[in-house]
Amino acid sequence: MATIGSEAVPSQFRKGVVELAILALLHNDEAYGAEIVDLLGEYPGLAISAGTAYPLLSRLKKAGLITSVWRESPVGPPRKYYRLSVEGEGAFGAMARAWSDMKDAMDSLLGRGATHE
Amino acid sequence: MSNDESGSVDGGLTPEAAALIEDYFAQFLVEAVAAGATGWEDVVADLRAHVRDRLEGSAGTAEDAVRVLAELGATAALVAAYVDASPVADSEGLIPKDGSRTGAGRFLGVPYEMRAWKSSERYASRIWNPLDRRVFVPKPLGIGWTINFGALAVLTHIVRPDDEDAPFGAVPPRIVLATLAAPLAALGAFAVLAAVNWARLPALVPMHWGPSGHVDGYWSRGTSLVFLSVLAVVPVVEAVWLHLRRRPPFTRVVASALSLSVTALALALLAQMLFTLDGGTGVWPIGVGLACILALPFMLFVGMSRIGRAAEQRRDLFGNSSKGRV
Numbered sequence: 001m002a003t004i005g006s007e008a009v010p011s012q013f014r015k016g017v018v019e020l021a022i023l024a025l026l027h028n029d030e031a032y033g034a035e036i037v038d039l040l041g042e043y044p045g046l047a048i049s050a051g052t053a054y055p056l057l058s059r060l061k062k063a064g065l066i067t068s069v070w071r072e073s074p075v076g077p078p079r080k081y082y083r084l085s086v087e088g089e090g091a092f093g094a095m096a097r098a099w100s101d102m103k104d105a106m107d108s109l110l111g112r113g114a115t116h117e
Numbered sequence: 118m119s120n121d122e123s124g125s126v127d128g129g130l131t132p133e134a135a136a137l138i139e140d141y142f143a144q145f146l147v148e149a150v151a152a153g154a155t156g157w158e159d160v161v162a163d164l165r166a167h168v169r170d171r172l173e174g175s176a177g178t179a180e181d182a183v184r185v186l187a188e189l190g191a192t193a194a195l196v197a198a199y200v201d202a203s204p205v206a207d208s209e210g211l212i213p214k215d216g217s218r219t220g221a222g223r224f225l226g227v228p229y230e231m232r233a234w235k236s237s238e239r240y241a242s243r244i245w246n247p248l249d250r251r252v253f254v255p256k257p258l259g260i261g262w263t264i265n266f267g268a269l270a271v272l273t274h275i276v277r278p279d280d281e282d283a284p285f286g287a288v289p290p291r292i293v294l295a296t297l298a299a300p301l302a303a304l305g306a307f308a309v310l311a312a313v314n315w316a317r318l319p320a321l322v323p324m325h326w327g328p329s330g331h332v333d334g335y336w337s338r339g340t341s342l343v344f345l346s347v348l349a350v351v352p353v354v355e356a357v358w359l360h361l362r363r364r365p366p367f368t369r370v371v372a373s374a375l376s377l378s379v380t381a382l383a384l385a386l387l388a389q390m391l392f393t394l395d396g397g398t399g400v401w402p403i404g405v406g407l408a409c410i411l412a413l414p415f416m417l418f419v420g421m422s423r424i425g426r427a428a429e430q431r432r433d434l435f436g437n438s439s440k441g442r443v
Binding site for chain 2: 055057061
């Protein structure tokens with residue numbers, strides 16, 4: 001691929017990974033939309049804009065993997081918090097295992113590529 | 118390729134195997150066309166090449182063909198996989214999810230949509246979609262773009278993208294119905310203004326104004342009023358019909374907003390005509406009308422979004438919290 005940097009990463013690939021990252025964030029704790037954007041922003045490879053995050057959250061919610069609830073905020077107006085549903089916990093477990101297998105396989109493949117260079 | 122069809126030489130296929138493959142791709146094309154798309158010829162050529170490649174070195178029997186085709190999976194699932202993999206399949210991809218081959222697409226970069234069915238639902242989802250960042254979205258019916266008021270509301274920080282689980286989904290039904298009051302009020306104002314002034318209108322009335330505000334077109338009194346009345350009434354009738362047919366709340370709010378917009382335009386044109394007849398100069402009534410066309414639906418959408426959000430918050434914050442989660 002000619003481009004270098006984030007443009008070189010196909011959007012479908014990124015979308016899938018970010019989806020798993022959001023599930024991982026919501027696995028143990030709940031978070032509101034802007035918080036999810038900020039938390040992912042701490043990882044350069046996973047940073048997404050709010051414009052990407054909310055459609056993803058909406059899709060995960062429609063798929064029944066996450067639920068949302070309004071909660072009072074200590075500062076300012078109420079916030080909508082997201083957390084994994086029971087199905088979401090199951091899906092997260094399966095996706096995390098799949099990711100782990102893929103990661104090992106990819107490390108091996110990419111490592112092999114690196115030694116050839 | 119002709120050898121494939123005779124089923125004798127190419128790849129050593131038996132006639133049964135060749136027939137199985139032909140059947141598979143015939144079925145695939147049927148599903149593909151049903152999914153609506155263009156450019157399947159290349160896809161089929163690639164898949165055929167794959168099948169030939171996989172059969173290379175095999176006996177080319179029916180069993181081999183079944184095995185190779187089974188690797189590709191059911192034709193319907195395969196078509197679905199192609200449609201899903203299209204990078205922008207959601208709205209305007211080469212292989213649109215809800216597309217037909219001829220009804221929708223792009224011409225010289227301008228989107229068009231000619232399929233009228235379900236257009237009211239499509240209108241609803243494009244005109245208010247806070248999840249979509251694009252302010253200008255392809256028109257739900259017709260050529261070109263339209264405004265996504267949801268994106269405007271998010272851009273101006275009036276609403277947040279996830280304020281509502283589903284747009285206007287939690288708005289109480291009586292409030293959804295009450296949105297009809299706005300276009301009905303505009304229609305009422307139009308009717309009163311037209312009735313009160315009808316008798317005093319001259320045979321020819323101003324109906325077109327140049328950019329500098331001077332009149333450059335006159336219509337007969339009757340034609341003008343028929344034209345304006347149709348403009349005012351038809352969208353309101355359609356909105357009432359959508360409400361009576363118990364369409365989803367989202368569709369009904371959008372129908373109210375759009376009919377309000379068009380009826381306000383008719384009202385503005387009538388006001389401009391009367392203003393000019395009374396010796397007024399300038400086109401500020403039309404200016405106000407054009408502003409209303411954008412501002413009134415925007416205000417209605419934002420208001421409904423606020424009411425929907427408030428209903429969700431009442432449910433979650435003050436209701437039974439264990440049942441609050443959805």
